[in-house]
Amino acid sequence: MQVNNAAVSFNEVDTNSVGHAETVLRTNFYGAKMLTEALLPLFRRAPETSRILNISSQLGLLNKLKDPSLRRMLLDEASLTERDIEGMASRFLAEVGDGTWRGRGWPEVWPDYAVSKLALNAYSRLLASRLTGHGVSVNCFCPGFTRTDMTRGIGKRTAEEAGRVAAGLALLHPRDLPTGKFFKWRTPQLYSKL
Template sequence: MVSSSTMQQPPICHPTTTARWWSKDSIAIVTGANKGIGYALVKRFAELGLTVVLTSRDQSRGLKAVDSLKVLGLDRNVYFCQLDISDQASIRSFVSWFRSRFDAFDILVNNAAVCFNAMNSNSMDHAETVVKTNYYGSKLLTEAILPLSRPSNSAASITRILNISSRLGTLDKLKNTKIKAILEDKERLSEDRIDMVVGVFLQDVKDGSWERQGWPEIWTDYSVSKLALNAYSCVLARRYEGVVSVNCFCPGFTQTAMTDGQGKHSADDAAEMAATLALLPVSRLTTGKFYAGSTTRGMHSKL
């Protein structure tokens, strides 16, 4: 049974020191994986012996990423498929492709995301695209691929979903008390309520009132998209408790294209932490948690 206890947990174990429940027949899907954390995570999963599906919105970049893994000798169990999570037709095509090649998946890492702001800017010019990709795209892919999750006929076969998120999307960044109250009410939280919150935000952007409505102050559109993803993860965790483990992970300030190469640690460091969470033994497996990662302090749950 997946545990959702909030009791203090001992330190999370490194995947190479835990009981190995996976094999080359275990299938991990990583979205947005032609570079950055996604690529590093595909590499780490391949090193640990899983079969990995690398997806990328841009086909040429995705194939180039696979070629670079070939140089490292890690391409034997890596497959590529083009996937744009903001396009429902692309999601349908991906699910059809996956179904034709695999019986089921064991791990889904929703890593694909966009942000159009530089480090010190906060434009809302692409707010709709950011929300459509980071929240709705991840949600639509998850719902489309879930029927192909591994049947839970043993403790080790519990499907794991890890949503790469951000501290920018935590509730303490939200100053709008009415919206905050809706998202804090875990008993009544639903997809409809989350979609309503997202709709209010996009309307505030459209009419130019977003700055005075108490939305997160840094990378506002990106933060709201992750706020919605975090809330959706809680809904999904409750719906599939005992069958699917659903957690969020903020890798921290990581050196990627999104941060203009700035950060406190590398994409490989972030991938190591993400792999640890995705590969937890069933005795340590949680659901409905938001984990924050640090290479110096380790990982801890904020829920």
């Protein structure tokens, strides 16, 4: 079992800076992706269903992305590749670097964090599809606005409450274990509808 919970944001609750965009994407998307890829051979050899639960955010849902070409790309499950997802992340970082990211259809709230979670959600969906029938379940979980250091202690739920729900999802009985789902709190959402 793998639960990817490492995430950073350098924004205050009411700010939208992209000053640390590279660090945010490196930690929130690439870090989870690299760890997952390193562990996949072990998961495939496990005697029972392996589980990957990526702690994500509804800020990274497709409805936050206004660029129609990027939305089409991410919705095209038959053609979507890891290279496409990484290309989207690179494009965002390039536009942040040259100062042209505003008005290009990127998420408007915590843009760097949202893009990192958008990439993580897309990668999770792609990985779940790739591993169907191989004994590995891949899902995402959004704990909502949780009182943590990242939110400066503001939020609707405690970290303990969110942790209990995440553990419950990660420990579902194999017969009840979905794959390719995005859970907003306890409710599974369809990626393509969001």
